[in-house]
Amino acid sequence: MIRFQTFVFNAFAENTFVLWDDTLEAVIIDPGCATQSERDTLKKFIETQKLKIIGLLNTHAHVDHVLGNAFVSRTYHVGLRLHEADLPVLRTAKMLAPNYGIRDYEEILPESYLVGGERVYFGESELEVLLVPGHAPGHVAFVNRDQNLCFSGDVLFRGSIGRTDFPGCSHEALMNSIYTQLLPLGDAMRIFPGHGPETTIGTERRSNPFLLQGFR
Numbered sequence: 001m002i003r004f005q006t007f008v009f010n011a012f013a014e015n016t017f018v019l020w021d022d023t024l025e026a027v028i029i030d031p032g033c034a035t036q037s038e039r040d041t042l043k044k045f046i047e048t049q050k051l052k053i054i055g056l057l058n059t060h061a062h063v064d065h066v067l068g069n070a071f072v073s074r075t076y077h078v079g080l081r082l083h084e085a086d087l088p089v090l091r092t093a094k095m096l097a098p099n100y101g102i103r104d105y106e107e108i109l110p111e112s113y114l115v116g117g118e119r120v121y122f123g124e125s126e127l128e129v130l131l132v133p134g135h136a137p138g139h140v141a142f143v144n145r146d147q148n149l150c151f152s153g154d155v156l157f158r159g160s161i162g163r164t165d166f167p168g169c170s171h172e173a174l175m176n177s178i179y180t181q182l183l184p185l186g187d188a189m190r191i192f193p194g195h196g197p198e199t200t201i202g203t204e205r206r207s208n209p210f211l212l213q214g215f216r
C-alpha cells in the first residue's frame with residue numbers, strides 16, 4: 001500500500017512527492033527544495049517517518065522540478081533517473097536558474113534513464129513509467145493502477161494543461177499524450193500534478209476547458 005506526502009517548494013510552488021510503503025522504502029519525485037529551510041523540511045519528514053530513500057525520479061527536467069536533485073542524491077546516496085529525451089532540458093536548467101533568481105542550483109546528471117513502459121520498484125510497490133511528451137520532450141508520469149495514483153508532472157492540471165511555449169515543447173504532442181496516455185487510465189485515476197491541487201481523470205474529462213475544445 002503506497003502512502004505519500006506532498007511538499008510545495010520554491011518560487012514556482014512546485015509539488016514534491018515522497019512515496020513509501022509498509023517496508024518504509026521510499027522514492028522522491030521531483031525534489032524542488034531550493035532553500036536550506038525547504039531542504040530541512042524534507043529531511044526532517046524523512047527522519048521522522050524513518051524512511052529509507054532508495055530512488056530519485058524526475059518527471060521532467062524543468063528547473064523548478066530539479067532544484068533539490070543534488071541535495072537528495074548526496075544525502076541519501078541515490079542516483080537520478082529521468083527520461084533521456086529530457087537530458088538537454090536538464091542541461092539548460094543550470095543556465096536558466098539565475099534568470100529566475102536562483103543562484104545556488106547545483107547540477108547533477110542522471111545515473112540511468114527511464115524508459116516508457118518500465119516499472120520502478122520500491123519496497124513491495126511499483127510504479128509504471130508512462131511517456132507523456134509535449135510540455136517537455138522526455139516528460140514521464142508515474143502510475144500505480146491498483147491504487148489509482150498518477151504523479152504526472154506538468155502535463156494535466158485541475159482545469160488546465162501544461163504550458164507549451166518553451167523551447168522543446170509541442171502542444172500537439174501534449175494533447176496526444178493526454179488523450180492516448182492519461183485519459184485511458186480511467187475516470188477514477190487520481191492525478192497529482194507538478195503544481196496545484198490534485199484532480200481525477202473523470203473531473204478533467206468532464207470539465208477541463210482544454211479538453212472540451214474538441215482537439216481530436
Ligand SMILES: [Zn+2]
Pocket residue numbers: 060062135154
Ligand atoms: Zn515543467
Ligand SMILES: [Zn+2]
Pocket residue numbers: 012014062064065154194195
Ligand atoms: Zn513545473
